[in-house]
Amino acid sequence: MDSTVGTTGKGILNAKAGEQKYSLSRHQPSEELSGFVQHYWVVRWDLRGQEPYRQTVLTHPNVNLVFEKDSTRIYGISRATTTRLVEGFGGVVGIKFKPAGFYPFWKTSMSELTDRSISLKEAFGVESGQLEDEILSHDEIEPAIERAESFLIERLPEPDSNAELINEIVRTIRDDRKIVKVxxxxxxxxxxxxxxxRLFDRYVGVSPKWVIKRYRLHEAAEALEKGEAQDWVQLSLELGYYDQSHFIRDFKAVVARSPEEYIRGLHA
Structure with a gap:
């Protein structure tokens, strides 16, 4: 199957530098899982003989199941940035669930998973070792994704109308800049x-206010990286802020750098 999807790199800070260190591809789910899974993602790198690289990510409002050698985990939404050290030779295969896509599998309030991770055994009652080996042993991406898919299909939950509704609301928030308030x-x-x-707390794990702010910060980081943010006041207004000081404060609170410092880091 030619399942590659051309999604943007929003959320990957200093993405251009990262492209020189690793490869990232995203792949669409089968029709059977399309109501639950947003896409699969595969990262591979070979930095043997090179310095390790730290990749920082401004996370999306999605749960991820990440298959990694001896470290397979299910990661809830991180409200701060996350940083991954890429070194040596390796790769990971990830399943990015839709914003409300993991709840039907877990049947527990997603707020219980926010800012933390759990093992495959905690979520599905199975050890990860054999499945991890089966997925990561493939040199080709397609059979690795097919094995990950089969694991979920074997545990396919019933459709959940609330989950479908929340996914649609989050998609609208993501795509419509005019939505700046709950x-x-x-x-x-x-x-x-x-x-x-209440539905966001149960099905997503964060508030709708957090989701709106996070998507607007994704747009801000992307604009900074592309050199499109020349007018701070105008950018702040476009992202739903009343003034630039509030925007700068929020950006620094999450990214740990002011927009100016972030731009300087890109140039460095």
């Missing part, structure tokens, strides 16, 4: 704010 998202969905907040 009230905007709730109005668009025809839903009470408190109802939306």
């Amino acid at each position: 009230e905007d998202a709730a109005s668009r969905a025809g839903m009470h704010i408190r109802t939306m907040q």
